[in-house]
Amino acid sequence: MAAFLVSSDPGFESSFRTLLGAKREDAPDVDAAVAEIIADVRDRGDAALVELTNRFDRVGIAASDLRVTEDEIDAEIAKVGAEDRAALDLAAGRIRAYHARQMPEDARWTDETGATLGWRWTPVAAAGLYVPGGLASYPSSVLMNAIPAKVAGVERLAVTVPMPDGMANPLVLLASRIAGVDEVYRVGGAQAIAALAWGTETIAPVDKITGPGNAYVAAAKRRVFGRVGIDMIAGPSEILVISDGGCDPDWVALDLLSQAEHDESAQSILITTDEAHGRAVAAAVERHLETLPRSAIAGASWRDFGAVIVVRDMDEAVALTDRIAPEHLEIFTDGAEALARRIRHAGAIFIGQWTVEAIGDYVGGPNHVLPTARSARFSSGLSVLDFLKRTTTARMTPEALAAIGPAAVRLAEAEGLGAHGLSVSARLDALNRQT
Amino acid sequence: MAAFLVSSDPGFESSFRTLLGAKREDAPDVDAAVAEIIADVRDRGDAALVELTNRFDRVGIAASDLRVTEDEIDAEIAKVGAEDRAALDLAAGRIRAYHARQMPEDARWTDETGATLGWRWTPVAAAGLYVPGGLASYPSSVLMNAIPAKVAGVERLAVTVPMPDGMANPLVLLASRIAGVDEVYRVGGAQAIAALAWGTETIAPVDKITGPGNAYVAAAKRRVFGRVGIDMIAGPSEILVISDGGCDPDWVALDLLSQAEHDESAQSILITTDEAHGRAVAAAVERHLETLPRSAIAGASWRDFGAVIVVRDMDEAVALTDRIAPEHLEIFTDGAEALARRIRHAGAIFIGQWTVEAIGDYVGGPNHVLPTARSARFSSGLSVLDFLKRTTTARMTPEALAAIGPAAVRLAEAEGLGAHGLSVSARLDALNRQT
Numbered sequence: 001m002a003a004f005l006v007s008s009d010p011g012f013e014s015s016f017r018t019l020l021g022a023k024r025e026d027a028p029d030v031d032a033a034v035a036e037i038i039a040d041v042r043d044r045g046d047a048a049l050v051e052l053t054n055r056f057d058r059v060g061i062a063a064s065d066l067r068v069t070e071d072e073i074d075a076e077i078a079k080v081g082a083e084d085r086a087a088l089d090l091a092a093g094r095i096r097a098y099h100a101r102q103m104p105e106d107a108r109w110t111d112e113t114g115a116t117l118g119w120r121w122t123p124v125a126a127a128g129l130y131v132p133g134g135l136a137s138y139p140s141s142v143l144m145n146a147i148p149a150k151v152a153g154v155e156r157l158a159v160t161v162p163m164p165d166g167m168a169n170p171l172v173l174l175a176s177r178i179a180g181v182d183e184v185y186r187v188g189g190a191q192a193i194a195a196l197a198w199g200t201e202t203i204a205p206v207d208k209i210t211g212p213g214n215a216y217v218a219a220a221k222r223r224v225f226g227r228v229g230i231d232m233i234a235g236p237s238e239i240l241v242i243s244d245g246g247c248d249p250d251w252v253a254l255d256l257l258s259q260a261e262h263d264e265s266a267q268s269i270l271i272t273t274d275e276a277h278g279r280a281v282a283a284a285v286e287r288h289l290e291t292l293p294r295s296a297i298a299g300a301s302w303r304d305f306g307a308v309i310v311v312r313d314m315d316e317a318v319a320l321t322d323r324i325a326p327e328h329l330e331i332f333t334d335g336a337e338a339l340a341r342r343i344r345h346a347g348a349i350f351i352g353q354w355t356v357e358a359i360g361d362y363v364g365g366p367n368h369v370l371p372t373a374r375s376a377r378f379s380s381g382l383s384v385l386d387f388l389k390r391t392t393t394a395r396m397t398p399e400a401l402a403a404i405g406p407a408a409v410r411l412a413e414a415e416g417l418g419a420h421g422l423s424v425s426a427r428l429d430a431l432n433r434q435t
Numbered sequence: 436m437a438a439f440l441v442s443s444d445p446g447f448e449s450s451f452r453t454l455l456g457a458k459r460e461d462a463p464d465v466d467a468a469v470a471e472i473i474a475d476v477r478d479r480g481d482a483a484l485v486e487l488t489n490r491f492d493r494v495g496i497a498a499s500d501l502r503v504t505e506d507e508i509d510a511e512i513a514k515v516g517a518e519d520r521a522a523l524d525l526a527a528g529r530i531r532a533y534h535a536r537q538m539p540e541d542a543r544w545t546d547e548t549g550a551t552l553g554w555r556w557t558p559v560a561a562a563g564l565y566v567p568g569g570l571a572s573y574p575s576s577v578l579m580n581a582i583p584a585k586v587a588g589v590e591r592l593a594v595t596v597p598m599p600d601g602m603a604n605p606l607v608l609l610a611s612r613i614a615g616v617d618e619v620y621r622v623g624g625a626q627a628i629a630a631l632a633w634g635t636e637t638i639a640p641v642d643k644i645t646g647p648g649n650a651y652v653a654a655a656k657r658r659v660f661g662r663v664g665i666d667m668i669a670g671p672s673e674i675l676v677i678s679d680g681g682c683d684p685d686w687v688a689l690d691l692l693s694q695a696e697h698d699e700s701a702q703s704i705l706i707t708t709d710e711a712h713g714r715a716v717a718a719a720v721e722r723h724l725e726t727l728p729r730s731a732i733a734g735a736s737w738r739d740f741g742a743v744i745v746v747r748d749m750d751e752a753v754a755l756t757d758r759i760a761p762e763h764l765e766i767f768t769d770g771a772e773a774l775a776r777r778i779r780h781a782g783a784i785f786i787g788q789w790t791v792e793a794i795g796d797y798v799g800g801p802n803h804v805l806p807t808a809r810s811a812r813f814s815s816g817l818s819v820l821d822f823l824k825r826t827t828t829a830r831m832t833p834e835a836l837a838a839i840g841p842a843a844v845r846l847a848e849a850e851g852l853g854a855h856g857l858s859v860s861a862r863l864d865a866l867n868r869q870t
Binding site for chain 2: 083084086087088090091094097098101102104107109111115116117119120122124125135138139140171207208226228229233248250251254255257258260261262288292293294298336337340341343344345346347348349350351352353354355356357358359360361362363364365366367370371373375376377378379380381383385389390391392393394395396397398400401404405406407408410411412414415416417418419420421422423424426427430
């Protein structure tokens with residue numbers, strides 16, 4: 001049974017802090033092993049990649065097998081039924097439409113001195129997308145990472161996905177095809193990240209790597225950061241539901257469980273003004289845990305990290321929500337829109353009882369890669385901006401330089417940077433000679 | 436003397452690769468020491484912060500001295516002359532005007548299913564700005580970090596700046612005042628980063644930390660990343676000048692030296708179609724090195740990492756520039772605007788011979804915190820976006836859920852996530868019962 005907190009109880013603040021501070025991840029220290037793997041791939045390229053893949057994925061491939069051919073992809077994709085294909089197509093279309101609206105605009109203007117200033121956005125030239133193998137190999141995750149990259153204009157998008165025991169995931173390959181992925185490689189783990197960052201004979205290096213992965217993949221991404229860009233290192237998933245009791249407790253329970261079933265370290269919290277509703281939701285969770293296929297995982301998550309918090313009013317709900325800064329926030333209350341506007345820190349907000357979070361995981365349109373572990377305080381979900389970069393531009397006229405150059409010379413001198421000052425004053429001198 | 440490469444020479448590609456791959460930074464491994472400092476500040480708060488500050492900065496402060504009082508700031512600021520003050524004001528105004536244009540817009544629309552989608556930007560609540568002490572304590576850097584934070588709407592902005600031997604930098608304090616910094620603390624090094632990330636009795640924790648620093652500061656930022664957001668870890672500065680020979684070689688030389696004087700590891704490169712111009716610039720560099728105050732630093736940088744590259748034509752210049760992905764790019768050619776548009780990877784572009792890079796360091800308006808070490812391939816300079824985060828929003832109507840819900844159920848089942856599917860199908864069932 002999850003924690004049941006009541007905000008008017010004397011011990012509430014202490015219990016809430018415990019909940020907020022719960023260390024949900026106990027990442028094994030794999031850094032030394034990862035450093036070795038990266039160095040090996042960097043130094044020996046394909047040879048190392050093949051050896052590591054054959055060892056970890058229990059296969060016997062050669063370098064020429066590293067890339068999954070279009071024929072192989074075709075053969076796997078043919079196994080996907082029409083309904084799954086249609087669902088992926090619908091999801092891809094909606095994700096594409098949402099992310100297309102995120103494309104930022106270039107800017108350019110001339111200011112009062114005559115200087116022309118602005119900026120320009122350009123796509124990352126090549127990106128790599130890591131896709132886990134096995135149970136956590138999700139086609140939805142391929143769409144959520146690959147589509148923003150392609151919308152941004154990334155020319156070359158490479159997917160690495162391990163195929164342990166030679167098993168491919170047809171839906172992952174179909175999602176890659178639908179999203180416009182250019183290359184697919186059957187490699188995983190730290191060795192895949194190393195290959196994407198450093199390049200091998202077969203895999204050309206990329207500029208940016210995104211996508212979820214286990215502790216080895218996360219450690220490898222941290223290590224190659226700087227040489228290439230990376231997305232966030234995502235932690236276990238979270239959901240917070242704010243409910244005033246007007247929604248079916250069963251629906252709330254299923255929403256809480258849909259995060260809990262991801263991972264034993266996931267966290268599901270209900271904040272409600274209605275204690276009876278809170279108890280009904282908790283009871284519904286227990287009931288569903290009896291039949292859910294992933295009840296062992298969901299049950300552990302709910303028991304260890306789940307919570308029902310009864311608050312006096314919605315002001316308190318808002319304040320606690322901002323302290324939690326949840327990855328996913330469902331608001332099932334009267335005036336849900338107005339309440340949503342008051343929240344400052346959340347990855348994604350789902351407004352009203354028809355807006356179930358699982359819609360956002362698949363077909364809503366917004367990205368499902370979102371900040372976890374309170375990082376919504378300072379970071380955002382994945383977007384086209386992650387695959388773009390901005391170049392600032394400036395053009396001075398002689399008049400503009402005459403107007404603002406002397407201040408630059410002054411500051412350069414104050415900072416003791418002589419060449420900075422001279423580079424400006426040499427031009428100012430030339431202007432003075434002309435007049 | 437710097438390298439002199441000619442693109443038509445047979446060994447060019449190899450020499451260019453050597454230039455591109457030159458390891459310019461030999462960061463000492465301070466990670467263990469930094470881990471200890473962070474743990475100490477986290478565990479003992481102010482007491483550790485005071486001890487470490489007294490030891491490293493050779494002072495004898497108490498916890499009550501950690502914060503620099505407004506009176507102390509007033510007293511230091513009074514030492515700044517009117518001209519320096521006016522230069523800082525001019526710079527701040529221009530930086531503020533440029534960054535105000537970067538504020539992104541919220542979005543909200545209703546799609547063909549009746550679903551309302553969108554996103555909302557909100558500021559980070561509290562940010563910390565690290566300012567180095569000693570020689571690299573630059574007021575311009577305070578403006579470039581603090582103004583975007585305040586434009587973004589950050590409510591609480593704390594500066595940490597070490598004051599070794601008790602010495603304050605009046606210009607840094609004035610820049611903080613002008614930029615609207617809320618709190619200033621006389622602490623530096625990894626202990627300052629630890630205090631900002633974890634908080635102490637005196638320093639409340641922040642959500643995001645930006646600003647340059649030495650190897651200890653950089654290692655500490657890497658360590659606290661995740662708990663708080665950080666900006667990029669900046670490497671040594673770089674400039675690339677593309678010139679067709681129509682500009683005074685002396686100006687080009689000074690621009691190259693204005694990066695070289697930052698740091699012995701800085702890199703200054705000229706690409707030109709005119710070999711004689713290239714030789715004239717190299718000669719002018721040598722001439723200026725005889726008199727520059729920071730000639731020891733600039734000379735070492737130019738000798739070890741500087742280069743003049745003679746190319747056949749501007750196509751070649753563009754291709755090489757994209758491979759270098761320079762932090763700063765000056766384009767001094769006929770048709771400089773058109774050439775600038777062809778460049779894909781650069782932090783900031785300065786167009787035309789009047790647009791000297793040092794203007795951008797101080798008073799141009801665009802940010803001077805820019806991606807180094809080829810990271811302009813995947814990242815951007817500092818902007819208001821670094822102090823904002825985006826929350827996606829979604830609101831389904833029953834009709835919208837009926838339209839797209841079944842695809843979500845399908846995909847949830849394909850991914851083996853039962854509660855995800857049930858959370859959607861429970862609502863779809865309710866809708867079906869209604870009709």
